[in-house]
Amino acid sequence: MRAILPLCILVALLLVLPHAGPWFHAWMPTLSHPLYARTSFHALTFAHLGLVFAATLVATVLGLSLGIVATRPFGRSLLPTVRAVAVIGQTFPPVAVLAIAVPLLGFGAAPTFLALVLYGVLPVLGQTVAGLDAVPPAALHAADGMGYGRWRRLLEVELPLAAGPIMAGIRLSAIVSIGTATIGSAVGATTLGSPIVEGLVGNNPAYVIQGSLLVGALALSVDGLLGAFERYVRRL
């Protein structure tokens, strides 16, 4: 239910908002253009979601791999360094990452994508390490004693037992990305941040409200869906 309700609200907003011009006009009669119309709300939502999905996917692959390497016997010494780098990465404000990335990558989706990936890695990495560390030592000892190889033990024992925490990390990563992607509009990425940024610049509160409603509903929907999947993975 927690997954379904926000999703219904998102769909309802996408259906209703394109026809809500008169309503916004009645609310804010001084605005000449009360409804954001440069790009359709559908297109903005899909672009936003696509960017977040791609960034979360890359962040998951990176965070998971780093987390696995850092918990292997040969990689244990890397763990403090990996953690420190990830934490320092998190202390940079997203705007700063964008500001540094734009001269390198130009305007558009690329610098936003970079920022999302950098921000998305830490939650996945942290939860992967925590999840793998929390696997019962007795199960690992028994697995070794029965003749599991290293990779097989990882795939069949450690990762399934750490799946809950890892999934929580991926969910957190995706939610952070949905918020951060909004800022990407400031450097030219087409996302649900576009109406918000344009509304702020052009003194048009209706645009800001329209963008914010959709971003909020999208974030809650993704959180609900990934949360349901996480509960499924954790059922054991």
Next chain:
Amino acid sequence: MIVFEGVGKRFGGRSVIDGLDLRIEDGEFFVLVGPSGSGKSTLLRMVNRLVTPDSGRILVDGDDVASVDVEQLRRGIGYAIQSVGLFPHRTVGENIATVPRLLGWSKRDIDARVDELLALLRLDDPGIADRYPRTLSGGQQQRVGVARALAARPRIVLMDEPFGALDPLTRESLQSALRTIQRDTATTILFVTHDMDEAFGLGDRVGLMLDGHLVQVGTPLELIRQPADERVREFVGGSRARLRELAIRPVRERMRNEIASGGAAVDIDASLQDALGAMLAQGRDRLRVEEKGRVVGSIALADLVERRG
């Protein structure tokens, strides 16, 4: 057959096992007993290479374990531990099937073997194979742990205090189940415990370990009757050693053929300790002895107290 030849191991400068020799025969139930830190678990883990000796070598069926592929070696040796270590994300059936699956058995063979083991270890709650370990009691979990260790019909099974965390009743029931299975399958078992009663109750031979040395190896009776030194005598129980002896000897050895009248009966294969218990419970000094429900003789308190070989 497991042979230890001059095996030594040091941890951080401290010698845990020192030049140890031991030969465990095929089909033997061998118990290593000793206090915590005596090196018995370390010795056991050398057999499946979870611990590598610093000196000496270990032969399993004539092959130096160091020269065998480690995964193949471990899949061929059953392993059960006190903390059980069942996989929480796998059902009881899947847990038991672990090693057969690693060995690539067919699904049909695995299913048949799992059913067989569930019956053997009296895991007979309906649908138990599809339940997850956390829904089982501690005793049931260890039954699954033992079943998992036996699953691929290994010729050698290593057991590291498997019943140490169980309540006495559950422990006794598992001990007798294990003893029966071991006799029926002629499996070689190397069993580690700190519990002298468990060691004497299970072992064909017992090795007493103190500070990394095997101070005495022998049958339970030899350890009780001819302790190698004062430390062994003390560990075996000092003046209470004779009580232990009652526990490991059957009524059959001490009964007489004259038939007693009245009172309860004791089975001919029960231990002398059971007989003494029955006498105390009934306030009698003589019991009838039965074999397969038929009275075949009697046993008296004097027969228990008497000293003879």
